[in-house]
Amino acid sequence: MPLVLIGPHVRWSLSHLACGESCVNPWTATPEAGISAQVVAAIDINTTANQIYKHNFPDTPLWNKTIEGIPLDDFNKLCFDVILMSPPCQPFTRLGLYRDVTDPRTKSFLYILQLLPRLHQLPRFILLENVKGFENSSARQHLVEMLSKCGYTYKEVMVSPTSNSDSSVLIADKESSEEAEGSDALSVVPCLPKEKHSEANVLYKLETTNEALRKMNQNIDLSVRQVQDFLEAEENIDQYLIPHKTLLRYALILDIVTPLCRRSVCFTKGYGRYVEGTGSVLQSCMETKMESVFQHLNQCSEKEEKLQLLQKLKLRYFTPREVANMMGFPKTFSFPAHISTQQRYKVLGNSLNVVLVASLLRELIS
Numbered sequence: 001m002p003l004v005l006i007g008p009h010v011r012w013s014l015s016h017l018a019c020g021e022s023c024v025n026p027w028t029a030t031p032e033a034g035i036s037a038q039v040v041a042a043i044d045i046n047t048t049a050n051q052i053y054k055h056n057f058p059d060t061p062l063w064n065k066t067i068e069g070i071p072l073d074d075f076n077k078l079c080f081d082v083i084l085m086s087p088p089c090q091p092f093t094r095l096g097l098y099r100d101v102t103d104p105r106t107k108s109f110l111y112i113l114q115l116l117p118r119l120h121q122l123p124r125f126i127l128l129e130n131v132k133g134f135e136n137s138s139a140r141q142h143l144v145e146m147l148s149k150c151g152y153t154y155k156e157v158m159v160s161p162t163s164n165s166d167s168s169v170l171i172a173d174k175e176s177s178e179e180a181e182g183s184d185a186l187s188v189v190p191c192l193p194k195e196k197h198s199e200a201n202v203l204y205k206l207e208t209t210n211e212a213l214r215k216m217n218q219n220i221d222l223s224v225r226q227v228q229d230f231l232e233a234e235e236n237i238d239q240y241l242i243p244h245k246t247l248l249r250y251a252l253i254l255d256i257v258t259p260l261c262r263r264s265v266c267f268t269k270g271y272g273r274y275v276e277g278t279g280s281v282l283q284s285c286m287e288t289k290m291e292s293v294f295q296h297l298n299q300c301s302e303k304e305e306k307l308q309l310l311q312k313l314k315l316r317y318f319t320p321r322e323v324a325n326m327m328g329f330p331k332t333f334s335f336p337a338h339i340s341t342q343q344r345y346k347v348l349g350n351s352l353n354v355v356l357v358a359s360l361l362r363e364l365i366s
Contacts, residue, residue, distance in 0.1 A: 035361055040078060043067065048343050049350075055336045068111040072118055082125040082364065085112065086352065087139070089131040101138045109139060113146045122150055125364050126172040129352060132158060134168040147172050159356060167356070171364055205294050206252045218263035227282070228259035230325035240316040242281060247310045248303055250275040256290060256315065258283045267323050269349030272342055278349075279323070284314035320344035328354030 043063040044050050054062055090096035091103035101110065116122065126147070134140055135156060147154050154172035218224070242254075255265045257280045267279035283290060293309055300306040318326070320341060324333060327348065335344050 035365060043070070048339065049347055051336055052339060052347055056333055067108040072115055075115060076120045079121070080123055082127070083112075083116075083123045084127045084129075084357075084361075085109070086129045087134075089134070091139070092131055092133040092137050098133070101142070106139055110142065113142055116146060117150055122174055124174050126152065126154075126170075127360055127364050128170045129357075129360075130168050132166040132168055140168075140170075143170065150174070159360075167352075169360060171360070173364075205254075215263060219261050221262055224262040226259065227257055227261045227264065227326075230322055231259065231282075232319060232321050232325070234319060234321075237316065237319075240319055242315045242317065244307055246275060247315065248307060251297070251306075251310055252294075254315065255280045256283050256313070257281070258286060258290075260286075264326060267318075267327070267345075267349055269346040271323070271345040271349055272317050273345075279318070281315050281317055284316055285312060288312040320348060323348050327351060328356070328358075330354075 039057065039060045041061050041063060042053055042057070043065055044053070045064060045066060050062055050064065053060070087109035088103075088105040091099050091101070091106050096103060096105075100106070128143065135158075144154065152172040152174050154170055156168065156170045158166055159169055160166045253276050257264055259282070264280040265277070268277070271279040290313060293313055297306060297309060300309060320335065323345070
């Protein structure tokens, strides 16, 4: 479980307890948030995440251990004012069978809830991020019971970065004199409901009119930067072209964006390996109209003919660096040379949007 502890006021001192298979260090978000901070510890048992973490943050002490293996005395020695955490999301998802607190992966989170009230000094602030669905879980109920017991006020919001899925966020303040906002109800950012496919409103690809309208509205939001702002010039870009077999089998469910789009779907750890729901792909050739290609696809009887038609779009995966750009990682962030492309996608898919974290930090500290 990614856990960050921020220490004494004036110059914040952060302890990032568990990278959680993620290459994110809170240090990447604190400058964006206008906060001066120092990470005093990072803990994880994932070797790939640790290698990437150490490559980018060589001066941060890195502990290879589980959170529940850290005794109370070690936490007390860290002296922190802020705790930021992102418990494993699988227990609160359909794929994780909604096992909630019965899932062994919640063990570290429940340990923290049991440990916090016993600290010599309670942290001033707590920020928690998880997937949509956490807000209805027993784990969340355990959390708010602990917060109430320890005298915290808190509020909950649903946030949705343009390149990430909805996240449930809870912010708690020990010294706030204000009433807790949303302590019993979640403030949710409105989203268009997903509509079941029906032949009457399928346009092209496997897409409904509602889905097409949602994408169009996202692409005309001038407050969001265009995809082209995040692209990189690479010598071997052809290695990221969608394989022929994938094109023929999954073309109708690919989420395709152009350099002029202002949206993408969430990039997950399965990007580059699986197709549906793992991230958008880029149409590199702008001279060819995507609508025209898919409208003529059904008229092709031979696989080779269909392939030639689809290849006109020059569809490719975003590179790991481009995914990192869209997630707000600074230009100074990099991967060790020996980390494979698939490993890079995996850690990025397990990471958080840096711009979002920065915004939450400003909300938390202000």
